[in-house]
Each structure stands twice: as C-alpha cells, then as structure tokens.
Amino acid sequence: MATQEIWDAIIIGGGAAGLFCAGIAGQLGKKILVLDHAEVLGEKIRISGGGRCNFTNIDSTPQQFLSLNPHFMKSALARYPSSAFIDLVKTYGIGFHEKQAGQLFCNDSAKQIIALLFNECEKGNVQIRHPVSVTSIQRKLNYWEVFTSPGNSYGSEKTHAVVMATGGLPVPAIGASGFALDIARQLGLDVVSPRAALVPLAFTAKAFTNLEELAGLSLPVAIRAGLKGKRYGLCQFHEDLLLTHKGISGPAVLQASSYWEEGELIEIDWLSTAADVSGAGVFDHIFSAEGNRLKTADNILAGIIPQRLAKMFAAQAGLLGKKWAEVGKTEQQALKASLTQWRVKPAGTLGWNKAEVMLGGVHTNALNGQTMMARKNPGVYFIGECVDVTGHLGGHNFQWAWSSAYVCALAL
Numbered sequence: 001m002a003t004q005e006i007w008d009a010i011i012i013g014g015g016a017a018g019l020f021c022a023g024i025a026g027q028l029g030k031k032i033l034v035l036d037h038a039e040v041l042g043e044k045i046r047i048s049g050g051g052r053c054n055f056t057n058i059d060s061t062p063q064q065f066l067s068l069n070p071h072f073m074k075s076a077l078a079r080y081p082s083s084a085f086i087d088l089v090k091t092y093g094i095g096f097h098e099k100q101a102g103q104l105f106c107n108d109s110a111k112q113i114i115a116l117l118f119n120e121c122e123k124g125n126v127q128i129r130h131p132v133s134v135t136s137i138q139r140k141l142n143y144w145e146v147f148t149s150p151g152n153s154y155g156s157e158k159t160h161a162v163v164m165a166t167g168g169l170p171v172p173a174i175g176a177s178g179f180a181l182d183i184a185r186q187l188g189l190d191v192v193s194p195r196a197a198l199v200p201l202a203f204t205a206k207a208f209t210n211l212e213e214l215a216g217l218s219l220p221v222a223i224r225a226g227l228k229g230k231r232y233g234l235c236q237f238h239e240d241l242l243l244t245h246k247g248i249s250g251p252a253v254l255q256a257s258s259y260w261e262e263g264e265l266i267e268i269d270w271l272s273t274a275a276d277v278s279g280a281g282v283f284d285h286i287f288s289a290e291g292n293r294l295k296t297a298d299n300i301l302a303g304i305i306p307q308r309l310a311k312m313f314a315a316q317a318g319l320l321g322k323k324w325a326e327v328g329k330t331e332q333q334a335l336k337a338s339l340t341q342w343r344v345k346p347a348g349t350l351g352w353n354k355a356e357v358m359l360g361g362v363h364t365n366a367l368n369g370q371t372m373m374a375r376k377n378p379g380v381y382f383i384g385e386c387v388d389v390t391g392h393l394g395g396h397n398f399q400w401a402w403s404s405a406y407v408c409a410l411a412l
C-alpha cells in the first residue's frame with residue numbers, strides 16, 4: 001500500500017490486545033497497519049504464566065477487575081467472554097489445562113498463543129512493522145496522521161482510526177512504555193495515576209528482622225489489604241505466600257498488592273489455610289489439645305506451619321523453650337494475635353521491573369465501553385492494559401486484552 005493511501009486503522013502496539021484487534025479487524029476486511037517499537041513482538045506473552053501463558057480464566061467476570069468504574073468492563077466481557085477465546089485456542093489445537101480456580105495455561109508453551117495471534121493477523125492481511133517508534137499523532141481534516149521517529153524510513157502514515165494498544169508500564173526492559181497515557185493526556189483525556197500491581201512487597205530490616213532466615217518458605221495464608229472508602233476498598237485473599245530475601249511474594253501477596261497503597265498496613269493470618277478455615281479457630285484447637293500442654297509453642301506450631309516460621313513467632317513472643325502449660329493468658333493471647341492478625345507495613349513494592357500489571361491508566365469516563373473509542377476524539381481508541389481496567393491474578397488481564405480488542409475491532 002502506498003503511503004499516500006489512508007489505512008482503515010493503525011494500531012500502535014503489537015502485543016496481546018494490538019495483535020488480536022488487528023487480526024479480527026483485518027479479517028473483517030479492514031486495511032490494518034500495526035506499528036511497534038520492539039525488536040521482538042509478543043515478549044510479554046512469551047514470559048507470561050512462567051512461559052506457559054495463563055491466557056484466560058473460565059470465571060473472568062467483572063468482579064475480578066479493578067477500575068474506578070467497576071461497570072466499565074461489563075459490556076466487552078459479555079460480548080467476548082473467556083469461552084470465546086477458549087474456543088479459538090481449541091481451533092488451533094493448542095493443548096491447555098486448568099491449574100486452579102479457572103486459570104487456563106498452555107500445556108507446552110506461551111509461544112503457541114503468539115503464533116495464534118500472528119496467524120490471525122496473516123488471515124486478515126495485516127501489515128506489521130517493527131521496530132518503529134511512533135512520536136505523535138495529529139488530527140487532520142478527515143483523517144489522523146501518525147508520525148514515526150526521524151530517520152525512520154516509514155515517515156508518517158494517514159489513517160481513519162488510531163488504536164492505542166501500547167500496554168502498561170511493567171517490565172520496561174521488554175518495551176513497556178507510558179506512550180498511550182502520554183497520547184491520552186495530549187488529547188485532554190483524564191488518566192488515573194498508574195501504580196505497579198500484582199507485584200511483590202518489600203520490607204525494611206526493622207519491620208521484619210529475620211527475613212533472611214525465612215526466605216524460600218511458602219505456605220497458604222489469608223491476607224487482607226486496602227482500606228474501606230479508599231480507591232478499591234478492602235480485600236481478602238486465601239492463597240499461597242512466599243517469603244523472599246526482600247519481603248513477601250506469591251499469589252496471595254501479588255493479589256493484595258493491587259489493593260495496597262504506600263504507608264498502609266497489611267494483615268496476615270498465618271494459620272488460615274482456606275476461606276472456610278479461621279486461623280483463630282485453628283489456634284484454639286491445637287493449643288487446647290491436652291497432648292500439647294507440655295510441648296513448647298514452636299513445637300506445637302511446627303505441626304501446622306514451617307518450623308523456621310514457628311520458631312520466629314515463638315521467639316518474638318519470648319516463648320522459646322517454655323512449655324505451653326507455663327505460658328500465661330496474656331502471652332497466649334499475644335501469640336494468637338501475632339499469628340492470626342499479623343500487621344506489618346511494607347516499605348514499598350518491588351516496582352515496575354517485577355510488576356505483572358499496571359493499575360490505573362486512561363480513565364474509563366473518557367471512553368465508550370461498547371467500542372473503546374475516546375468520547376471526545378472520534379477515531380482514537382484505547383485497548384488492553386493502558387485502560388484503567390486491571391484484573392486479578394489468574395488470566396484476567398489477558399482476557400481484558402482479548403475482550404477490549406474484540407469490541408474495538410468490530411467498531412473500526
């Protein structure tokens with residue numbers, strides 16, 4: 001296609017949402033150009049889900065998403081639910097399995113999802129150019145002009161529509177940028193301030209003295225974070241927690257990190273192994289057992305939590321070596337509280353390099369949820385992670401990429 005011609009749409013960003021949108025629109029007969037500044041496309045998909053891509057979740061419903069407008073994602077998820085993407089994966093013969101709680105992973109490799117996306121683009125005669133850096137977009141009388149960086153042989157391109165699909169800020173080393181947010185601000189759209197989410201939390205040595213000795217331990221816990229009346233309210237998750245050299249990680253912590261804000265406490269119940277198991281109940285049960293009266297607190301605890309952790313709690317309560325029968329009521333209550341309502345203030349998150357996703361993004365009030373088009377800028381669309389819609393851990397973020405891309409593609 002000669003550069004003088006006008007594309008139906010230029011999609012900036014050839015990641016999950018961009019490629020999926022391109023493939024669908026192309027197959028609907030639209031002339032689509034994808035521009036991406038990365039040397040290699042699909043890198044985030046390749047590293048996702050530990051290399052096996054948790055590509056969706058059977059139960060991807062609006063309740064699994066955070067947004068200042070909790071209704072915004074409803075339409076896109078209803079029109080392109082996880083079952084639709086699962087059907088597509090099946091038509092490609094990609095083997096997959098459910099790991100837990102509806103999370104679907106490829107049996108072999110995340111590369112199969114990347115191949116699926118490229119194949120869909122090929123079917124739609126989509127043109128993909130990379131590495132190409134886009135510098136700006138400008139509204140002309142009846143089209144948009146997309147400018148690429150100087151020295152780039154492609155120059156500028158004309159298009160009826162521009163789709164911003166440049167994702168979020170996590171993992172800048174593989175091409176993440178805030179470009180969609182910059183464009184949104186230039187167009188006068190509100191942006192909800194971005195924050196690293198699904199990210200491990202760090203502690204200072206003061207908050208957690210013997211972290212080094214505990215690193216590597218993993219156990220199921222109940223974790224609570226956030227505050228009533230704050231951005232996303234209060235959350236509680238029952239998942240595994242992993243102690244690391246820098247702080248805490250694992251699914252429970254990643255989930256809680258989306259609700260946690262700098263300066264707030266988080267609360268952990270180390271004895272609650274599942275939603276229907278109260279840590280306080282477990283404590284009362286084991287410590288009241290007749291056979292445990294002559295044992296030490298760390299020995300009793302070691303029956304239900306890792307030994308090193310049991311020792312730490314007993315030591316902090318000053319109970320090392322003391323038989324339970326000799327421990328006074330006040331000390332007993334203090335140990336119970338520290339095990340079941342352990343409150344700590346994380347020093348921060350491990351930041352964009354370790355985050356899986358970005359909270360915040362282009363404000364949904366600025367977008368039409370049926371099409372993802374900017375209300376005040378006809379012809380400009382925002383899809384995927386750059387929008388203020390963030391999923392819980394477990395395949396929901398890819399599902400948002402697919403669903404938002406689908407409704408946009410149909411509107412182009």
Ligand SMILES: Cc1cc2nc3c(=O)[nH]c(=O)nc-3n(C[C@H](O)[C@H](O)[C@H](O)COP(=O)(O)OP(=O)(O)OC[C@H]3O[C@@H](n4cnc5c(N)ncnc54)[C@H](O)[C@@H]3O)c2cc1C
Nearest residue numbers: 013015016017037048049054166167175179384385395398
């Ligand atoms: C380590 C890790 C593991 C993850 N695992 C999962 C998982 O298993 N399941 C799940 O649901 N989610 C997972 N996620 C989140 C998921 O990868 C993202 O939510 C999803 O990729 C977002 O899709 P997107 O298309 O919006 O952005 P991306 O897939 O990030 O694509 C954005 C594209 O835009 C390009 N780009 C950026 N800036 C520019 C620019 N200025 N000019 C041109 N191009 C640009 C980038 O190069 C990239 O190709 C994971 C994320 C990480 C970091």
